[in-house]
Amino acid sequence: MIIQALAFYVFAFVAVAAGVMVIASRNPVHSVLFLILAFFNSAALFVLLGAEFLAMILVVVYVGAVAVLFLFVVMMLDINFAALRQGFLQYLPIGALIGIVLLAELVFVFASWTFSPDVAAVIAAPTPAAAQVSNTHALGRLIYTHYVYLFQAAGLILLVAMVGAIVLTLRHREGVRRQSIARQVARRREDSIEVVKVPSGSGI
């Protein structure tokens, strides 16, 4: 038990510290790297909770894909660090206000969550106890059986967003010579090579 508690405090502390560093560090690339560290420690916290599937998905999706794209963009930007710092004090009150509102909401949510006695009754589709079924199967049952239509709808919304992004950036240019692999493969010797016997002293 002591080890679990110790591990929790280590991961939680590193996650919070990394979160602070994301907004505190001067170099945006360092910020993204700290963000990745924060993701990692959150994944470790999930593992401690027994939600190993969520932990792995967090790493695969956020660290393995989303943060790579972040890093890509941030690395390619030509950023003037001094200009980035300007207006920091001006925006500080708004930022602090948003932070306080978020904190208050979280406090309300978690306070009522832990204190309300009939939480179990409110949940529409409760999952079986962790000992009976692995959390991969429990999640699968929830997403693909009980809430399959909502899940599909969420997928459709993402698809629409993707189509929108493609439509916005796709442009057809005239006069571009593209490689057509099928045509290259379909080419035969007869259509491309002609053997000509050229008598000496005259051209073709």
Added chain:
Amino acid sequence: MAEFFDIYVVPTAWIVGGVLLIVVPVLLSVAYLTLAERKVIGWMQLRKGPNVVGPFGLLQPIADGLKLFFKETIIPSGANRVIFLLAPVVTFVLSLVAWAVIPFGAGIVLADVNVGILYLFAISSLGVYGIIMAGWASNSKYAFLGALRSAAQMVSYEVSIGFVIITVLLAVGSLNLSKIVLAQAGGMHHWFGFSMLMPMFAVFFISALAETNRAPFDLPEAEAELVSGYNVEYSAMTFAMFFLGEYANMILMSGMTAILFLGGWLPPLEFAPFTWVPGPVWFALKIAFVLFVFLWVRATFPRYRYDQLMRLGWKVFLPLSLLWVVLTAGWLLAFDMVPPAGGL
């Protein structure tokens, strides 16, 4: 005190022992994989390969290692020091931690976690960070270009690897690596590599080549254009760590191929002379075979052009593997072969 000893010290000692038992052989195999690569490619090109240091050149990897160890570590003056030094460490550590969940035989596994295959997938998707950090921190245009190419390539091929893994999971019903192997019990014809998942076997192997930045997809280190890609600025042990990490990743990918498609530690035929050979030996033989194909491919094929590489990943492998997910699911449903939840 005795209680403390039983609860904390003994399990820790077991785990450390297990880790050493995995890491030392992996690093030794990496060393000899470099020799095998040079020998095999040498023979394929009618050369002899290294044959001077020790009998048949067997001490060559040790000589190479010593040479790298005694060289000077140079950090470019424009480099971002911390990230520059962190990048090889990340690559190296990631290539080793993945081995924690690999089952070497029936029950011979350090951490038999429920989501083993997802863990492997997560770790291999992190490999891109070592490269991208190295490219950026070097503050050199060749290194940065190499890193960008490599990152785009690895992210692209991960998608199809993910779908290939899903087809296997559909047929197994569990994400546990030992269960994936056990689902292929009963001889070669039960291995997923020779069932209706055979095309996925090919897709997985080719994607593994791209994921490990091996020929014919070794664009990140295209010597002719990029000098040597993301690791140009690295020298001595920092370079050696990249090298070790890359080769350990190759062995890991071969291990994944063996587990997913070639029946892991199971013998190819379920009768006497084959069942006498212990499981870890079969597993090692299968890994060695897949590694040989890695080297064979390198000696045979010319390098892909970058747009062709992206076309293969996104326009060929992605639709094919997506289609195969649907086909496999339909096949399993139609013939009433859906595995029970939690595997066999």
